[in-house]
Amino acid sequence: MNTHVKTPHGIQADLSRRSFLVGTAATGLVLGYAAVPGIDQALAAPSNFEPSVWYAIAPDGLVTVTCGKADMGQHIASTMAQIVAEELGASWKDMRVQLASNDPKFNDPVLGAQITGGSWSTMMNFDAMGRAGAAGRLALTEAAAAAMGVPAAELVVRDSTISHPKSKKSMSFADVVKSGKATKTFTPDDLKAIKLKTPDQYTMIGVSVPQLDIPSKTNGTAKYGIDVMLPGMLYGALVTPPVRYGATVKSVDDSAAKKVPGFVKAVTLDDKTATTTGWVVAVANTYSNARKAADALKIAYDGGPNAKLSSESLQTEARRLQALSDSGEYFVKDGDPNAAFGTAAKVLEAEYTTSINIHAPMEPMNATAEFKGDILHIYSGNQFATRSGAIAAGAAGLDPKYVVMHQMWLGGGFGRRLDADMMVPAVQAAKATGKPVKVIYTRENDMTMDFSRPLTLQKVKAGLDGDGKLVALSHDVVSAWPTQRWGIPDFLSPSVDKKGPLDAFTVNGADFFYTVPNHYVRAIKNEMAHNATPSGQLRSVAPGWTFWAIESMVDEIAHATGKDPALFRVELLDGKGKNDGGAQRLRNTLLAAMGLAGYGTKKLPKGEAMGVACVSSQERATASWTACVAHVAVAPSGEVTVKKLTVATDVGTQVHPDNIRAQVEGAALWGMSLALFEKATLKDGGIEQTNFDTYTPLRMSQMPEVTVNIIANGEKATGVGEPAVTVVAPAIGNAVFNAVGARVRALPITADAVKAAMKA
Amino acid sequence: MTNLNINGRNMSVEAANDTPLLWVIREQLQMTGTKFGCGAGLCGACTVHLNGEAVRSCQTSVSDAVGKKITTIEGLSAKGDHPLQKAWIAEQVPQCGYCQSGQIMQAASLLSKNSNPTKEEVVAHMDGNLCRCMTYSRIQKAIMRAAADMRTASATGSERRPT
């Protein structure tokens, strides 16, 4: 997490959090919530025991944990249940999960809002869930002690049973809850004072218990946003303009659409939140009819200011901005790199780029909206209920406190569902028709209107002294600013040169753990790209591009000075000064990956090689230390085949080893997919790729062997959903260089680029 | 009115002949286990069986399904206990889970004909099914596990039959 996120409004002190507001966003929205009667009460029968907002124990002994995090396949709901169960002493078979509404009482205990991302969830909820679980155990034990007439201190809690070994008496959780005697309440100070288990006492944390959501995902019963059915519901199909952002609708001719049976009306969005531009939604009785009607609409657009822009124009603009000495703001400024370059024995300079990338979760964006009395109900799988509820309110012209968000399982998130665009057509179609409306994007809508990973351009310059020591590094990062777009000041960070806030989610990772005495990182906003391709947080965000540049450059330096690139990294990770601790962990992780892959010991055929990279993703303060050795084969045509990825990651403490493996493997394959197979381009203001024929994530036949090695050294639990994404592309790029001497500096790495670099 | 046989039951639906079977299943019959992913035959999320063959329901018009036996994830087994479903749980395959109905239906059509597939046969059969969470290696393992279970079951089954 960005350390600047949590401090400004003192949310940590506010344990009730009912009063918490995210802030007055640039859009003028204040986020809030009305305690709508009937929402939470319906979930909790009066006889349940609720030691905490996070879970309830029913008289039958079932423990239902309410997860305030979006579950998009990282099984976070199950993980929360696991942490609660550990301290509560419940049996895993008694655990259930449900997804929270946007009631602020379910806000993240650290972030003070409902947002899921940054690989933050486990690390930030570990303590709160543990304390909640422990509080329940204490309350149950106290009640059981009274009922049994024995001292509470002599009781043992295990498998949902409280027993008194001396007298052989015992009571199940169900017995205690049924008795109605478990009534102890806890103030925030009481909670803080609870002594939690030490790792050696864990019986559940660290165990790969079966994920609670998995059975429902093998039989079709898990309900995603797209599966919501409301009585009397209509369907909305979108027509989105040819330009990604900035188009306006001049006219809509619905004469042909009117001939489609079941057609209700076409609604041109009037989006005061400026989340969407130029969208029209065709509403009908079924989705097929809505789609037919949408296709029959004749819409004239004004393409707006971005209608002529292309990937090339965004990149040219990025180069122009980078060349200006006064553009951007400083994220890191140690020493004086420019002066050091003047006296350096050797200076290396290179430009690294990444293309636009699309999230494309398998479940296309969708939302269902229903106005009921004063309340707007939204059903959608969303990663940022706090802000998305406010956008929905903005689209409805309501105070946000009248919006209730019903969370669903997410058919993939990857950062895409942090955004709220899908709320706008659903809300305005429901408003215009007076009926509940479910809007479903086509894959084409979903791809061309993605809040994409921005096109990035980075210039890195390195200065070496006479001994080949890296003494200076300057790093300019030019991109759209995804987080600034949210309009929530607290998500921005002050720049070190006090020029104003910067979007650290464009430069995180560039503040690495290598010791370089003169080092600066400049975050430069590409306003043109920011406007033309509103960007979002794509799995791993900034470290997905900053480490591409850094880890490629570090390799280039090593080769330029005749050193082994892996050992050169070990040298740079000396743990001096501010890098103490982190550098050593990263070094150890790198060495582990090297050993496991047989780096430098395996003899490989011609055209094959290994390459390494190591990263401190996601953020300096919350890093999971991750290293990768990629083994590639490069054909004379330039085609790259990844034969094996060996990933090692130091996650501190592992709650669920099997889940960590699944996440790290998925993340590593994402990294590979972004490195080799995924590329979106802008032309005439629009994204050219529309479906999985032209935007082509990795398929089963392209999968290499992947080995994931988890290092759990007892440090605090860190996140695992993203870091491995960031380490793979540079490892592959470096392996390609080692195999055939071709240095490719643009992602994705194409066969043409490799071939061209082989010749060069 | 169009009459369909779906998961062993006869149902009649009102839909134009060219309506994709996918939307009839999802909306009219409210069986939402079958998913929409691309609408273009490119991802496999919408896979169902027609007379035991895996087809993309987004590319199948409802009229083409008339007179055939349609099977969806809801009808693959009585209690969600098809060997593939059990293997999917044993291997803890799903992440977001959205692609998995399609993956399981696609895999089921392979195992119904070939209960001892090679890894290459599995990849060739499954390559049209995208998983954005990249659960591919677990999908492979689960298919192999289910195939082994099915072989064991039929071996013990045939041993028992004579008695």
Ligand code: FES
């Ligand atoms: S939805 Fe049918 S193949 Fe993708």
Ligand code: FES
């Ligand atoms: S499990 Fe998420 S798409 Fe396959």
